């Protein structure tokens with residue numbers, strides 16, 4: 001707050017000031033209510049039969065505490081003081097019985113709660129992940145994978161608190177407190193008031209601590225997400241880190257993030273512990289007062305020892321559940337903080353969506369002419385494509401060449417709708433791609449990307465991804481065409497070898513061949529090749545190129561290449577610079593023109609002969 005603002009608020013009439021302060025709080029409360037309702041409707045309501053069963057078991061469990069304390073009076077007065085040997089066994093059985101019931105109910109409700117909690121958490125994790133997978137590139141560029149993993153795994157785990165602490169707090173501790181209070185009041189109402197006189201003192205500190213705990217809970221989750229992001233970057237970049245000797249630097253960065261985490265965690269724990277200690281102090285005060293007060297009455301013969309024992313046990317048992325209940329609102333605050341983040345992520349709307357209204361059918365085979373009409377596109381604020389126009393005719397091979405960063409790969413990004421342009425129209429076969437079913441649109445393309453992701457699965461699964469009912473013969477033909485068969489023998493388990501995280505146990509050229517095999521298998525009508533053979537040696541490249549040429553001869557193909565030798569046979573070559581088309585034509589036309597293409601060509605030719 002600036003000093004000016006401060007002056008304004010302090011100068012305002014008291015009622016206005018109060019309103020200004022309570023408005024955000026009112027909003028926050030309304031927001032919490034919305035969160036509670038959402039959590040209840042989507043995740044809790046369906047489990048109510050189990051939860052009610054659990055609550056009943058908890059109530060029985062809680063009631064047993066009162067029963068034990070109540071049994072102390074007959075034990076002392078009727079058995080021990082009155083010396084009635086015949087009653088000993090009965091009292092012993094009754095006390096043992098209450099403990100057996102306590103043990104059995106605790107076992108059952110804990111198991112039930114663990115079951116429900118894990119089901120709810122898993123449902124939440126799946127829903128979150130499904131939602132995150134639908135969000136666009138822009139979102140994923142803003143939220144690193146480590147951060148999202150922490151949201152999906154960490155924030156949802158906080159929900160456990162509801163089942164481990166809050167529900168038992170309500171079901172078991174409330175009943176225990178009511179039961180014990182009943183026993184205490186029934187035994188001696190005066191003593192009870194004396195013992196509990198300090199309890200109201202707990203209310204204000206509890207309210208203050210609760211707010212602190214929530215804020216710290218938010219900080220702790222933030223720091224935890226930051227730590228996960230660091231770890232994700234470290235383990236994904238492990239080769240670079242080791243090769244450049246960055247271990248110490250990474251370690252320091254992680255230490256800093258963890259410092260924040262520790263601070264928030266220690267404060268949360270401190271807040272909760274402070275609550276416990278406060279109630280201990282109040283308990284101490286209560287005990288002292290009761291001893292002074294009741295002790296005199298017993299000595300004077302006004303009350304029995306049994307009465308005191310039952311009362312003392314009831315009050316002693318009372319403070320433990322009371323302390324647990326005191327911590328509950330803080331615990332609920334941390335749950336709310338996590339729910340808030342989860343809910344916020346679920347509110348993120350994908351900007352790439354299914355079209356509403358009537359869908360355009362994907363174009364018939366052989367008519368997939370691709371047109372970029374006056375397309376302008378920016379990932380952030382700076383346009384990457386500027387009023388770009390290009391056409392790739394159906395059935396032909398169109399090559400995109402140009403310097404690094406010219407926007408070539410971005411053409412593929414827009415075509416497969418991983419991002420949408422800010423202006424202009426993009427059509428395939430005359431149909432606006434925004435009007436096509438998203439799955440159908442993406443299904444039209446076989447893509448070999450510049451950096452195709454491999455998964456930590458077997459080579460076979462990596463090649464088959466998505467494709468079903470592929471015969472072994474066809475698979476073998478594809479393996480041969482993509483020259484995957486050449487390195488199969490070197491792998492310990494052949495096709496069944498796991499390729500490691502992101503395909504790290506394969507060489508760059510091998511990974512590229514896997515990506516090509518995938519594309520060959522997909523048999524989609526349009527082929528998009530982004531530097532598909534750049535990592536291969538000259539001999540393999542020539543052979544894989546032959547397979548790709550054969551594949552593209554019957555398909556609409558867009559190919560991006562730096563090595564011009566691979567595109568000289570294209571039906572049309574489009575030269576891009578800084579997000580716009582600067583030249584187009586066939587290889588010989590462009591050479592004859594003596595422009596950008598001719599210069600690029602001359603440079604590469606020179607490079608090759610030097």
Ligand SMILES: Nc1ncnc2c1ncn2[C@@H]1O[C@H](COP(=O)(O)OP(=O)(O)OP(=O)(O)O)[C@@H](O)[C@H]1O
Pocket residue numbers: 137141379380384402403404405406407408409410411450
């Ligand atoms: N996800 C992204 N977020 C922000 N900017 C991006 C993103 N991807 C690419 N860019 C920017 O867009 C521009 C064009 O990138 P693009 O990948 O299309 O280039 P390219 O022509 O394929 O280059 P190369 O030949 O090096 O692959 C670059 O300046 C790049 O920095």
Ligand SMILES: [Mg+2]
Pocket residue numbers: 408409410450530
């Ligand atoms: Mg590129």
